[in-house]
Amino acid sequence: MTAPQSPRPTQPSAPLEQDTVPVRTDSPKQLVGIYVRGMAMGAADIVPGVSGGTIALIAGIYERLINALGSIGPNLWTIFQQEGGVKGFAAIWRQVDATFLLCLLLGIATSFATLAGIIKHLLDNQPLLIWSFFFGLVVATVFILLSEIKRWNIGRVALFATGLIAAVVISSMPLLTTTPSLPYLFFAGAIAICAMILPGISGSFILLLLGAYDAVLEAVDTMNLSAIFTVIAGMATGLLLFTRALKWLLSHYYQATLALLTGFIAGSLIKVWPWKVDALGSLNTEAVHNVMPWQYPTGAQWSTTVGLMLLGAILVSLLSWWGNRTNRV
Numbered sequence: 001m002t003a004p005q006s007p008r009p010t011q012p013s014a015p016l017e018q019d020t021v022p023v024r025t026d027s028p029k030q031l032v033g034i035y036v037r038g039m040a041m042g043a044a045d046i047v048p049g050v051s052g053g054t055i056a057l058i059a060g061i062y063e064r065l066i067n068a069l070g071s072i073g074p075n076l077w078t079i080f081q082q083e084g085g086v087k088g089f090a091a092i093w094r095q096v097d098a099t100f101l102l103c104l105l106l107g108i109a110t111s112f113a114t115l116a117g118i119i120k121h122l123l124d125n126q127p128l129l130i131w132s133f134f135f136g137l138v139v140a141t142v143f144i145l146l147s148e149i150k151r152w153n154i155g156r157v158a159l160f161a162t163g164l165i166a167a168v169v170i171s172s173m174p175l176l177t178t179t180p181s182l183p184y185l186f187f188a189g190a191i192a193i194c195a196m197i198l199p200g201i202s203g204s205f206i207l208l209l210l211g212a213y214d215a216v217l218e219a220v221d222t223m224n225l226s227a228i229f230t231v232i233a234g235m236a237t238g239l240l241l242f243t244r245a246l247k248w249l250l251s252h253y254y255q256a257t258l259a260l261l262t263g264f265i266a267g268s269l270i271k272v273w274p275w276k277v278d279a280l281g282s283l284n285t286e287a288v289h290n291v292m293p294w295q296y297p298t299g300a301q302w303s304t305t306v307g308l309m310l311l312g313a314i315l316v317s318l319l320s321w322w323g324n325r326t327n328r329v
Helices: 028-046 052-059 060-069 074-083 087-094 098-125 127-146 154-171 180-196 204-211 211-222 225-252 254-269 303-325
Strands: none
Touching: 028 052, 028 098, 028 204, 052 127, 052 180, 052 254, 052 303, 060 180, 060 225, 074 087, 074 098, 087 098, 098 127, 098 154, 127 254, 127 303, 154 204, 154 254, 180 211, 180 303, 204 211, 211 225, 211 254, 225 254, 225 303
């Protein structure tokens, strides 16, 4: 059990009350840091197979994010009634850590608005390069988080294995092909946001599995507001149903939960494996199946792929170092 401002504690401490979020006063520099972390989360979430929750965990804001989201609920109306007026709104703002959430969401939205087209282009035209980069990023993340799990025991090993197997199974499921309606996009958004918050399972990949990924990217690219707001509404619903349980687990069983989440991340490596071809042996960004590097149609391209893997590993290591240096915003 840990204090919620530190997702990687070194000493146990008393757990938080379930519906209490500590009041945080962030400096302008810290708010900029939160915004940048949001941009990194958004960039990761665009790629099917990489979770923004992974970035949040490694950047030191994961537990604060879950605590803030988990505090949203019917009790907010009670708080407003007790305080009333402007004081009521201010009390709700503090309760949900809204300044933190707003800066984070602005960063995520910035990535989606500016990078969605670029990343989609790279996935379509240079899949080996972008998958190599994210493969190195995820491998480094797994090693960093494994080092943070203290006092391994049979239970934590079993949880790690459970997370790994679950992620492999989900990543191996066949993709659905459908033309999503607005109600279907709402459902897809609700399911995807749960995966987006959960490290190791990509919300974008869940959208891909459900056959809604291309529709969502196109909606963002063309500013289709009806589709965008429908997906956002679904995501908001999913958040309210999912985060409170995760908040409780992190407050009471942090190390065990971390072992499970790290297993999810490790299992997602099957999805971000760089060398992918379709059934005919040609390049395919939807990754019908993985092949060994020497079976790739254009060759393994070792110097490029290994270099990009190292770049991804270095960047995520710097992000982890930054998270520690800034005292886990």
